[in-house]
Amino acid sequence: MTVDPITLSVIQAGLQQVCDEMDLTFSRAAFSPVIAEANDRSDGIYSAEDGSLIAQGQGGLPVFVGTMQYSTRTLIEMIRDGRAAAPKPGDTYIVNDPYLGGTHLMDVRFARPFYRDGAIFCWLSNTGHWPDTGGAVPGGFSASATSVEQEGLRLPPVRLFKEGVLDSEIYAIICSNIRIADQRIGDVKAQAAALTVGEERLTALLDRYGDDVVRASIDALRGRAAAQMRTLIDEIADGTYESTAWIDSDGVVNEPLAIRLTVEKTPGALSFDFSRSSPPCMGPMNSVLATTHSSVYLAMRHIFPEVPISAGAFEPLSIVGCEGTFLDARYPRPVSGCAAEVSQRIAEAVFAALVEALPDRVTAAPAGTSGNFALGGHDPETGRNYVMYQLSGGGYGGNADHDGLANGCSTIGISKAPPVEIMEQNFPVLYHRYALREGSGGRGRHRGGLGLDYEVELLRGTARASFVMDHGRFGPQGALGGEDGAKNEVEVWRNGAKYAPEHLSKEQDIPLRAGDRVRVRTPGGGGYGSASERESDLTDEDRRLGRA
Amino acid sequence: MAGGRVLGVDVGGTFTDLVEVDAGSGAIRIAKTPTTPENQAFGVLAAVDAAEVELGRVDLIVHGTTTTTNAVLERKLARTGLITTRGFRDVLELGRRTRPQAYGMKGEFRPVIPRDLRIEVPERMDAKGRVLTPLNEAATRAAILELLDKGCEALVIHFLHAYANPVHEYRAAEIAGVLWPNRFITMGHSLLSETREFERGVTAAVNASVQPLLERYVARLRSELEGRGYSGELLVMNGNGGMVSSRHVAHEAAKTVMSGPASGVMAAAYTGRRVGEGNLLTYDMGGTSTDVALIRDGAAPVSNEIEIEYAMPIHVPMVDVRTVGAGGGSIARVNAAGLLEVGPESAGAEPGPICYGRGGTRPTISDANLLLGRLDPAKLAVRGGVTRDAVAEIFARELGRPLGTNAEGAAEAVIRLANAKMAGAIRMVSLSLGADPRDFALFAFGGAGPLHAAALASELGVPRVLIPARPGLTNALGCVVADLRHDYVRTLNRPLDTLDMGELHEVFAEQAASGEAALNRERIEVTGVTHSFSVDMQFMGQSHVVRVPLDAPDPSRETLRTRFERVYWDRFRVELAQIPARVVNANCSVIGASASVDLGGLIDPVGRMARAAPASVRAVIFDGEAHDTPVYWRDHLPEDVRLDGPGIIEQFDSTILIPPGDRVEGIADGNLVIHVGSAA
Secondary structure, eight states, X not given: XXXXXXXXXXXXXXXXXXXXXXXXXXXHHOOSHHHHTTOOEEEEEEETTTOOEEEEOTTSOGGGTTHHHHHHHHHHHHHHHTSSOOOOTTOEEEEOOXXXXXXXXXXXXXXXXXXXXXXXXXXXXXXXXXXXXXXXXXTSXXXXXXXXXXXXXXXXXEEEEETTEEOHHHHHHHHTTSTTGGGHHHHHHHHHHHHHXXXXXXXXXXXXXXXXXXXXXXXXXXHHHHHHHHHHHTTSOSEXXXXXXXXXXXXXXXXXXXXXXXXEEETTEEEEEOTTSOOOOSSSOOOXXXXXXXXXXXXXXXXXXXSOSSHHHHTTEEEEOOTTSTTSOOTTOOOTTIIIIIHHHHHHHHHHHHTTTSTTTXXXXXXXXXXXXXXXXXETTTTEEEEEEEOOOBOOOOOSSSXXXXXXXXXXXXXXXXXXXXXXXXXXXEEEEEEEOTTOSOOXXXXXXXXXXXXXXEOSSEEEEEEEOOOSSSOOOOBTTOOOOOOOEXXXXXXXXXXXXXXXXXXXXXXXXXXXXXXXXXXXXXXXXXXGGSXXXXXXXXXXXXXX | OTTSEEEEEEEOSSEEEEEEEETTTOOEEEEEEEOOSSOHHHHHHHHHHHTTOOGGGOOEEEEEOOHHHHHHHTTOOOOEEEEEETTOTTHHHHTTSOOSSSSOSOOOOOOSSOGXXXXXXXXXXXXXXXXXXXXXHHHHHHHHHHHHHTTOSEEEEXXXXXXXXXXXXXXXXXXXXXXXXXXXXXXXXXXXXXXXXXXXXXXXXXXXXXXHHHHHHHHHHHHHHHHTTXXXXXXEEOTTSEEEETTTGGGGGGGGTTHHHHHHHHHHHHHHHHTTOOOEEEEEEOSSOEEEEEEBTTBOOEESOEESSTTOEEOSOEEOOEEOSOOTTEEEEEOTTSOEEEEEEEOTTTTXXXXXXXXXXXXXXXXXXXXXXXXXXXGGGGSTTOOHHHHHHHHIIIIIHHHTSOHHHHHHHHHHHHHHHHHHHHHHHHHHTTOOGGGSEEEEETTTHHHHHHHHHHXXXXXXXXXXXXXXXXXXXXXXXXXEEEEEEEEEEEEGGGOOHHHHHHHHHHHHHHHHHHHHHSSOXXXXXXXXXEEEEEETTOOOOEEEEESSSOOOHHHHHHHHHHHHHHHHXXXXXXXXXXXXXXXXXXXXXXXXXXXXXXXXXXGOOSSOOOSEEXXXXXXXXEEEEEEEEGGGSOTTOEEESSEEEEETTEEEEEOTTOEEEEOGGGOEEEETTOOO
């Protein structure tokens, strides 16, 4: 059956709408701020045969571009092999195992088979970042774990809902292994409700246009998305492009990790070869293959935002050579840094490789770290334990059009950082400074954006400070003759004496007492083009405004 | 005001609209003239002339203006300085660590106040409002003098945690009051005393930097009107859908941002209430965008969290109007996948659609309506010499060929896809507010709204479309029917279990008293004063809040809990009985009701005929087939008209499309209702 392009356009919009309504339902109903406000979640539709991505909500966190097709595919294979229970209508699987097509443990996936006339027509799946899944540290971002068991509870795909009913026994096991378990039911209900909305809306779409038309449209749209991506990547001249991006260390062994990328462009195809990258590491800066693939897709979508997210768009992109590197870690390697940090460095490698070929579209390197500073302690005034997270932005790369943005969100995120006033209301801390980091943007024709400079004091009791950041050893790369942005800097002032983490940007459980301070200066963006070509009025303005 | 003549005049991006109602005789005058962007007052006077209004006989003028909105969006602002807490002068530029769009690593942001006009002084409160560092008055004085020296006309004083204790802001403003040559001083906590230093600071900065502009504009307009014999009061619309005296409006100038869209929603709510339609989805489609709002039980929703563009939050109470994209100028194209796309690119007002004859060459939604006969091709002759054939040729070449169809087929595809996407966007707005669109009637206005409304309603499963008598003058009508209104928000941020209920009751009492005092300052008679009280609540551990309406200003703890749980269930379908709740804000609105206005004269009854007779018949394409479609002039239709589609109803400010299968019915006040899918 062939479907005319006009009907295809309408059905494409309809599939997109189903996913967007799932995203909206999930966020609106979720309990946790990380999902409800920070939108650290994603929803999509996946094929019944191999789990490939049919459509994904536009409101999803960028890091989830394409990830769930790997977990869904693994689930389908496990059901076929009898390693996972066979589905029935109304069942919902839960899974967070990183090695089964996942990211880190905190990203918990639900997957539900969607039936038409007694057969599975497709899968609906979503991911939500749970605030805690157990493990050595609250929140799951241990900077020094050496195996996945230290990172939290790992769930293989099991049916948390059986024919629509929550399995209270499985749920009890989960709740016994995670922190603040009493609030989790709010997120579980929201995550399931989003899939139910997806079922309702997809049913309406199929009833309106007919199953055969929609099925044929899905196939045709896949082919057309591939063709669209081929047309766009043909803006890149055929040839070989190379880059290297560095991670400071794995948090355990203080040596840099290299992502060495060779991009090979042939007509209508791009191959990304990571085979010269570092081997798997001891600490949690490993990536699992699904996350590595998603990171490449994410980078390509930053470059070509006009392509809808679907398996077809990924078809012309092949990703090879990850086996044996830290970008394809296997059990029991720790992986908590993969989604927040390694993914951003993979994106940086893609940007750095392609900026010469696509100088109008690609920027110099952005700060590229989530800037995670966690403070856990006891507040004697309230008598309660707390964990505070300060996520911070950094400068974006200069680009063909203008200077980089200051204090931009991580490459893989879209969520806002909390205001200083909220932090001071909720935790026993006082900020002394929350400012632009002067002089941090890499010089260039268009300079990198400025990073953030903040300093915070512990007011009461004792606490432990942990850092999972990056770009402490090398600044974000300049492009086309631009200079690198400033490096990330962490200073801890204890009893008036300065302490700098040995791993520069990563350390766990630094003890603090009242009066101690933490100062963080986040990276500036890389510069774009030679600084000697910068227009003099831009230079003057930087001087006048104290940005240089 | 009762018995008098009230004139509403709204300045929009392209047109200035006017409605004058004579409450005594019921007579109504209307006009629509081009907006004059350099000085909006000229356009206002032109509209007054066009409607042949005698200003000497007008009792009250209510004015909606885009002066402040445009100034912010174009950053044509008064030179403004900031004095703030040491260590925090960059808050206004750092924002909340975001980027303009999810995908694409480019983006720019221009803060309202540049860095060299942001000065820090030693001072600090903690989160409970206790003084950690006293205000350094010498440094404050020096900062004020430095900003004056740098040519600042307006001043913002914005200190951390001033919502908890504003004493330093008051003292600094007192010092500034002596040195500053004018009244343009805004304290951070004064517009909305809420936590969140970026949002509060931007709101204050916007307020200060538009104050001088609004004050000058209003003064000029007032003197122009007085020069023409007007001696009454001039009121200005606020974004909360209420109006305030032009003598006070500049004090809280930020509240006038987005007042145009708000005023349209107020008119919709008023029109709906008069005909018993309390639940409306308003759908305002103009040339560049479409605005949507949700009216429940006759009331327009107000939000404190509007962001008017990327990283530009203005946190004062405003009617919650959402822009959902496509307008008549949205451009259609075939992408590299061979699929049709409509928007987000727009031809805007300049050059506009091809059919405007101002040099537009790319296919738009308006052009598609023209090719399908839904807009009158005969009117093209007066527009820059563009012919229907020229439009058709572009459609055939740019869209028809790659899609395998002709120009008309391509035009229908453009409308079909645009409607599907608009319906999707409207669903998202409605769902995000916890409402199912099928429980609402669609209220269609704006020049292009009534052209798409019936098809959209069908797509949304909405049974009825309400089309007001003057769809293209709705914002001006909003000025005429608006009430006086003052809103107050106080952050409490306490667990429900330990909240001092006496304190809450006191806050409500203070808010109500402030509102009444503000109403008394206006020189306008009101027919009654109403108060509405609500609290914003959340479960502990959450960061988003829901608004819980209250019947009275002295609720019990138990009432708050049960009301909150009910609202939460209605909105999210989740029950969380085991989790404790928190009261975040106490809110109070004080509304002084205007005299009721009779809308029966919006279409002059004298012009109506006994039977509907088409002025002409033209071919209009529906589902690939040309239908001979009668075209009616709305002012000539009998008030109780009933017609089955297909049909077109034209009027000077809009065009209404009745697709085959739908039925249109005339009801009170000259409104029309389209019953979707119920033609005989």
